[in-house]
Amino acid sequence: MSVSIDPAPARILRRSRLHWMVADTWVLTQRSLRHIPRVPEQLIFATINPVIFVLLFRFVFGGAIETPGMAYEDFLMAGVLVQTVAFGAVNSGVGLAEDMERGLIDRFRSLPMSTSAVLSGRILADVTRNSLIIVVGILIGFVVGFRPTAGPAGWIAAIALLLLVSLAISWVSSTVGLLVRSAEATQSANYLWLLPVTFASSAFVPTESMPSGLRAFADHQPVTVVVDAVRAYLMDEPPGWQGWGAFAWCLLIIAVCAPIAVRRFRFRASR
Amino acid sequence: MSRKAAALVVDDLHKSYGDVDAIRGLSFTIPRGTVLGLLGSNGAGKTTTVRVVSTLLPFDRGTVEVLGRDVVHEARAVRAEIGLTGQYAALDEHLTAHENLEMIGRLHRLRAGDARRRAIDLLENFDLIGVAERQVKTYSGGMRRRLDLAASLIVEPALLILDEPTTGLDPASRRMVRKLVRDLVAAGTSVLLTTQYLDEADELSDDIVVMEHGAVLAHGTPEMLKKQVGGTRIEAHLTGDHPVAAAREVLAREVLERFGTGPARLSADRRVVTVPATKEPRLLARVVRTLDDLGIAIDDVRLREPTLDDVFLTLTSAQPTGASADSRAGRGPL
Numbered sequence: 001m002s003v004s005i006d007p008a009p010a011r012i013l014r015r016s017r018l019h020w021m022v023a024d025t026w027v028l029t030q031r032s033l034r035h036i037p038r039v040p041e042q043l044i045f046a047t048i049n050p051v052i053f054v055l056l057f058r059f060v061f062g063g064a065i066e067t068p069g070m071a072y073e074d075f076l077m078a079g080v081l082v083q084t085v086a087f088g089a090v091n092s093g094v095g096l097a098e099d100m101e102r103g104l105i106d107r108f109r110s111l112p113m114s115t116s117a118v119l120s121g122r123i124l125a126d127v128t129r130n131s132l133i134i135v136v137g138i139l140i141g142f143v144v145g146f147r148p149t150a151g152p153a154g155w156i157a158a159i160a161l162l163l164l165v166s167l168a169i170s171w172v173s174s175t176v177g178l179l180v181r182s183a184e185a186t187q188s189a190n191y192l193w194l195l196p197v198t199f200a201s202s203a204f205v206p207t208e209s210m211p212s213g214l215r216a217f218a219d220h221q222p223v224t225v226v227v228d229a230v231r232a233y234l235m236d237e238p239p240g241w242q243g244w245g246a247f248a249w250c251l252l253i254i255a256v257c258a259p260i261a262v263r264r265f266r267f268r269a270s271r
Numbered sequence: 272m273s274r275k276a277a278a279l280v281v282d283d284l285h286k287s288y289g290d291v292d293a294i295r296g297l298s299f300t301i302p303r304g305t306v307l308g309l310l311g312s313n314g315a316g317k318t319t320t321v322r323v324v325s326t327l328l329p330f331d332r333g334t335v336e337v338l339g340r341d342v343v344h345e346a347r348a349v350r351a352e353i354g355l356t357g358q359y360a361a362l363d364e365h366l367t368a369h370e371n372l373e374m375i376g377r378l379h380r381l382r383a384g385d386a387r388r389r390a391i392d393l394l395e396n397f398d399l400i401g402v403a404e405r406q407v408k409t410y411s412g413g414m415r416r417r418l419d420l421a422a423s424l425i426v427e428p429a430l431l432i433l434d435e436p437t438t439g440l441d442p443a444s445r446r447m448v449r450k451l452v453r454d455l456v457a458a459g460t461s462v463l464l465t466t467q468y469l470d471e472a473d474e475l476s477d478d479i480v481v482m483e484h485g486a487v488l489a490h491g492t493p494e495m496l497k498k499q500v501g502g503t504r505i506e507a508h509l510t511g512d513h514p515v516a517a518a519r520e521v522l523a524r525e526v527l528e529r530f531g532t533g534p535a536r537l538s539a540d541r542r543v544v545t546v547p548a549t550k551e552p553r554l555l556a557r558v559v560r561t562l563d564d565l566g567i568a569i570d571d572v573r574l575r576e577p578t579l580d581d582v583f584l585t586l587t588s589a590q591p592t593g594a595s596a597d598s599r600a601g602r603g604p605l
Contacts, residue, residue: 006392008426009385011351020380027377031363031370038365038406107361107422110325112350113378267329 017114024114028121029128032095036129042091043129050084050137057204058144065205070235074148077141078158078231079203082223084137085162086198088130089169090190092123093177097186100177116262123170130166134159148234158233161246165226168250169194171257178264203227222249276339278303278430278461279324284333286319286485293319294330295485301430301478306452306462308476310469310583316485317465318358321434324463325355337430351379354423354431358438360415361422364408368399368418371407376425386425393421413444420451431455433464437471449475469579479579481586488586497577500585504575505531505548505558509541510568519567520544526561530554536584545581550574 015023036043057065057076067075096119099105108118138146150158177186200214201207201223207215218224229246232239239246279301286294294316301307311317322328323335326346335342337349362371369390376386394400397417407415416436423431433452437445445468452475456462466472472479473493481489481496489496505527509519523544524535531546538545548554559572 006389009381009389011380011426012382013380024378027374031366031374034370035365102364103357103359103361104363106322106325106327106357107355107375108378109327110350110353110355111375111378112347112380 021114021117021120024117025120025124028117029124032122032125033128035125036132043132046084046088046091046129046133047136049087050080050133051140053080053083054137054140054144061204066209067206068208071145071147073141073145074235075206075231076204077138077146077148078227078234079198079201080141081134081137081162082165082227082230083198083203084133085130085166086169086194086223087191088133089126089166090173090187090194091129092126092170093173093175093186093190094183095122095126095177096174097177097181098183100181101183115266119174119258119261119265123167123174126170127163127166131159131163134162149236150234151236154233154236157239157243158230161226161230161233161250164247164250168253168257171254171261175257175261175264178261197221197223201227202231222246222253225249276336277301278305278338279307279463280334280336281320281324282334282336284320284323284330284335286316286323286328286330293485294323297333297482297486299478299480299487299490301461301463303429303461304456304459305477306456306464306475308472308479309463309465309482310472310479310579311465311482311488312587315482317482318434319485320482321355321357321432321463321465324430325353325432326350351426352429354426354428355434356416356419356423356432356436357434360412360419362407362415362418365406367404367406368394368410369403371418372422372425375422379425381425389425393424397421413440413447416440416444416448420448424455427460429461431460431462433462433466435465435467438467445471469583473579481583483587489582493579496579496582500577500582502577503548503550504577504581505546505554506571506573506575507544507558507562507569508571509544510570511542522565523562523567526565526567527558529561530558548574 054076057080058073062072062076065072096105099108099118105118109115148155173186173190176189180186180189200210200218201221202218203223207218207224210218225242226246226249228242229239231237232242277300281300282298284294284297285292297316297320299307309317309320319328323330324337324342326342326349329343338352340348340352342349363374366374372390372393373386376389377383379386381389391400391403394403397420399414399418399421402410402414407418410418420436431452436452437448440448449471452462452464456475462475464472464475476493479489479491479493479496480487489499491499507523507527509523520537520541524537524546527535527544527546531548533547535544535546537543555572555574559569562569562572
């Protein structure tokens with residue numbers, strides 16, 4: 001091997017900070033999107049999750065759960081979709097922790113690039129990945145008897161809300177990933193809060209059946225608000241305050257977690 | 272940027288992690304177009320220094336400037352001037368080599384077409400063009416390291432930072448990396464090199480800084496440093512399978528000290544005894560005869576000039592807290 005490398009090409013200068021934030025985010029989104037077909041097991045496991053939950057709750061628990069006003073499969077699907085999207089978004093934090101462990105974050109940070117793009121690029125790719133999982137989830141629902149009555153507007157609202165949930169949980173899991181800094185620990189830490197929060201909600205059972213203290217929590221926590229809204233949109237019912245409440249919860253979570261994650265990333269990615 | 276600015280100036284750098292002082296008043300300068308080898312035992316502060324210089328790590332006190340630009344206040348400008356190859360290959364396992372380099376090119380502000388062409392040019396130069404479209408996870412350690420080096424050359428860095436670039440490589444890959452560094456320096460690149468291999472530092476560096484406990488222990492050209500630790504040495508290689516090893520070593524040291532001018536030292540593998548000596552006629556013959564009379568089997572006895580190993584060992588063993596037993600091992604990792 002002999003080195004006869006041509007002179008390096010000129011860089012693009014004189015662009016705004018915002019331009020680079022968008023451009024770098026796109027480069028890193030492409031990077032993470034390439035992982036989807038190349039690490040197929042990730043997508044496969046992520047899509048097995050809704051299959052298992054749909055089958056488990058539809059056929060094992062479903063018979064014992066009373067859902068006033070709608071068939072259990074119609075009740076269940078909103079919960080399964082929100083839960084699947086939330087669990088899928090844990091990938092953002094896990095991937096970030098992995099990149100830190102492998103030194104890739106150091107390389108990015110030694111480049112003259114936009115720092116926040118490292119986070120936003122991955123998160124956008126995870127939202128894209130989650131949209132594939134949503135499609136699979138809905139198809140499985142159809143197989144077990146899910147019969148949504150939503151019109152186009154209801155579908156658009158439901159999908160938009162699910163993607164926003166994906167975005168919000170991605171920021172949460174990234175924040176956790178930056179705190180615990182190991183891929184396995186990030187996964188466990190995120191499941192630790194996601195499991196109780198998704199089960200103590202209206203995702204799988206009506207909250208009316210819960211003891212009053214728990215029910216007060218379940219009725220107001222974001223998962224219930226989001227699940228109720230998605231359910232209302234899909235079943236063409238008036239969403240009530242949960243309609244705007246769900247979007248507000250997601251935006252609030254992003255508004256809190258994104259700045260924390262970016263700051264944490266700037267300061268703590270350096271050991 | 273001042274045209275005369277040195278490639279790197281580190282001035283009175285201090286950095287502690289909690290109670291542990293990792294760097295305590297480190298100062299050195301790398302003039303443009305030269306290589307500075309940073310040596311030290313594990314924990315001496317080499318990697319901390321590298322991380323500070325690459326803008327990755329905040330520090331407590333002092334100034335660090337790359338081409339006259341401050342690593343804290345002008346971090347982004349500094350990042351545009353440096354290429355970093357860390358201790359482990361920082362690459363995306365699931366992307367191909369081509370995609371990795373192109374991505375880094377784009378993040379370095381190259382146009383899409385330029386980034387693609389640059390990636391191909393580097394892959395050709397680093398003998399990776401045949402595997403350019405394979406995912407990095409299929410690569411051997413040597414291939415990864417080559418790709419990692421290529422990644423740090425996407426733009427022509429004014430300062431190339433190599434943190435143990437040959438650690439864990441097989442001898443052929445190690446040779447190749449060394450040749451590459453020589454070629455780059457010939458083309459005008461400045462290099463900050465940390466290494467565990469003293470012969471590598473000797474071969475590549477214009478200047479050497481030996482670090483110990485976060486400060487400079489010695490600084491100079493390899494020749495100056497070698498001169499500093501004195502002249503010739505007698506080196507006796509003991510035959511491997513001696514039945515009473517410990518006694519043999521003690522005896523061999525005593526014999527050599529009789530002929531030498533200072534204390535004899537045993538290598539960590541307990542095979543080589545070394546002692547400083549002055550050249551005189553028939554010295555070796557007398558050593559051999561004495562060892563033979565005492566029944567100490569040897570493979571080889573020779574006179575040799577000091578190496579950086581001797582510099583390092585002499586300097587670090589003179590320290591009260593000293594280096595670990597490992598670092599006295601001579602040619603092995605520091």
